[in-house]
Amino acid sequence: MQEIKSPTESLQLEIRDEILLVAINRPEKRNAFNDDLVLGIEKVFENIPPQIRCVVIYGLGKHFSAGLDLSELRERDAVQGLYHSRMWHRALDKVQFGPVPVVAVLHGAVVGGGLELASACHIRVAETSTFYALPEGQRGIFVGGGASVRVPKLIGMARMMDMMFTGRVYKADEGERIGLAQYLVEEGQGLDKGIELAKKIASNAGMTNYALMHVLPKIVDSGQNEGLMMESLIAAISADAPEAKKRLTDFLEGRAKKVGE
Numbered sequence: 001m002q003e004i005k006s007p008t009e010s011l012q013l014e015i016r017d018e019i020l021l022v023a024i025n026r027p028e029k030r031n032a033f034n035d036d037l038v039l040g041i042e043k044v045f046e047n048i049p050p051q052i053r054c055v056v057i058y059g060l061g062k063h064f065s066a067g068l069d070l071s072e073l074r075e076r077d078a079v080q081g082l083y084h085s086r087m088w089h090r091a092l093d094k095v096q097f098g099p100v101p102v103v104a105v106l107h108g109a110v111v112g113g114g115l116e117l118a119s120a121c122h123i124r125v126a127e128t129s130t131f132y133a134l135p136e137g138q139r140g141i142f143v144g145g146g147a148s149v150r151v152p153k154l155i156g157m158a159r160m161m162d163m164m165f166t167g168r169v170y171k172a173d174e175g176e177r178i179g180l181a182q183y184l185v186e187e188g189q190g191l192d193k194g195i196e197l198a199k200k201i202a203s204n205a206g207m208t209n210y211a212l213m214h215v216l217p218k219i220v221d222s223g224q225n226e227g228l229m230m231e232s233l234i235a236a237i238s239a240d241a242p243e244a245k246k247r248l249t250d251f252l253e254g255r256a257k258k259v260g261e
């Protein structure tokens with residue numbers, strides 16, 4: 001275990017081999033995101049140490065995050081509001097399109113901006129206490145941290161509309177069923193599961209992870225012709241990397257694991 005310096009007291013960082021653990025540390029405010037915390041996330045993801053191959057992010061205390069710190073919201077005018085939302089977009093783009101994949105480990109509240117952060121990550125593991133909501137509808141505001149783009153990609157537009165129109169709360173098992181999380185684990189097991197997944201991700205060829213993070217989302221957002229061409233280009237580039245050639249040779253000569261091993 002190796003400590004690294006955090007840009008804010010509201011985040012705790014720890015390096016374990018090739019994995020960076022990022023803990024949101026504002027439990028007394030249910031890990032609500034004030035500007036300091038959003039900017040802290042941005043700095044952490046701008047400065048991922050070179051040996052790191054995967055990040056696991058989780059919340060300290062009883063919740064992942066209660067979303068936007070509402071005490072900072074009241075005094076903003078429209079122009080400040082626009083810049084504030086764009087600050088969230090910048091920070092969460094660094095999470096989604098940073099140098100390495102990110103696993104979110106969820107428990108308790110994953111609401112508002114907390115769900116926006118979780119949906120910017122690449123894999124979500126939920127403990128049984130997890131619940132998801134977009135209370136912006138009830139607070140009289142709208143999502144501003146990227147949920148309108150990222151959440152429908154996980155669960156579809158109709159479910160997001162329902163969450164905001166009616167204040168619907170999804171429990172952990174429902175969340176896994178509809179695609180808010182890919183893994184559902186017992187309470188207290190999330191971090192272990194997240195680290196186990198991070199180790200697998202870290203063992204992939206770098207170009208595969210790069211293609212999944214940076215090319216797949218562009219393919220999904222594009223038309224079929226452009227998507228298929230991007231797929232061919234990235235497939236050719238990935239297979240040309242020395243690491244890919246070695247892995248293929250290892251398989252053909254019986255040294256690699258079979259599927260599922």
Ligand code: 1HE
Pocket residue numbers: 028029030032062063065066067068069070071085088109111112113114134135136139142143144145146
């Ligand atoms: C907060 C916040 C917050 C808690 N901003 N201070 N998010 C919400 O609308 C969710 C609001 N929070 C809640 O519904 C509940 O706090 C929870 C269900 C998440 C947790 O309940 P509980 O009983 O564990 O905690 P609590 O007693 O409600 O809160 C403890 C303290 O945290 C309390 O402060 P205290 O000084 O009285 O001790 C709360 O005021 C404080 N707290 N949540 C500020 N969100 C980029 S746009 C994104 C837009 C959004 O995210 S909108 C959704 C906002």
